[in-house]
Amino acid sequence: MKIGIAADHAGLEQKQKLVSLLKEAQVEVVDFGAHEYISDDDFPDVVSPLAKAISIGEVSKGIAVCGSGVGVSIAANKFPGVRAALISETYSAHQGVEHDAMNLICVGGRVLGVSLIWEIIQAFLAASFQEEERFVRRLLKVQELENRHFK
Numbered sequence: 001m002k003i004g005i006a007a008d009h010a011g012l013e014q015k016q017k018l019v020s021l022l023k024e025a026q027v028e029v030v031d032f033g034a035h036e037y038i039s040d041d042d043f044p045d046v047v048s049p050l051a052k053a054i055s056i057g058e059v060s061k062g063i064a065v066c067g068s069g070v071g072v073s074i075a076a077n078k079f080p081g082v083r084a085a086l087i088s089e090t091y092s093a094h095q096g097v098e099h100d101a102m103n104l105i106c107v108g109g110r111v112l113g114v115s116l117i118w119e120i121i122q123a124f125l126a127a128s129f130q131e132e133e134r135f136v137r138r139l140l141k142v143q144e145l146e147n148r149h150f151k
């Protein structure tokens with residue numbers, strides 16, 4: 001499974017630590033940047049390449065970090081097929097995948113420490129969508145909303 005990661009300046013330090021942890025855990029990770037600290041870079045710019053890669057299937061899941069995790073979540077959800085959510089604990093990290101096919105977790109680099117983010121990522125990566133009738137039905141309804149409203 002190929003995993004993508006991206007962060008703005010407010011999440012850069014956490015991202016660098018997470019990339020190391022992912023590599024140590026033998027996870028194939030694509031780092032979409034930012035690659036250097038630029039104090040006024042903008043989260044829509046840094047998360048877009050990652051969101052596009054998820055949208056076209058180049059990576060199967062992603063992790064996005066900004067100061068709060070809110071901005072990257074809002075921006076990434078503009079891409080077709082991206083199901084991003086702001087996550088701050090492990091239950092939602094796996095339940096979001098199992099019930100809702102969440103494919104991008106967004107975390108706040110100014111909110112959570114790296115050890116909790118790492119626990120969240122492990123729960124997220126270990127989880128799979130449960131193809132039960134009610135989850136599939138709801139996912140199809142979400143896709144229908146996207147088809148109807150995103151032109």
Ligand SMILES: O=C(CO)[C@H](O)[C@H](O)COP(=O)(O)O
Nearest residue numbers: 010066067068069070071072
């Ligand atoms: O969390 C974020 C968006 O949701 C940004 O990382 C945050 O707004 C950046 O703030 P600043 O430009 O003041 O460093």
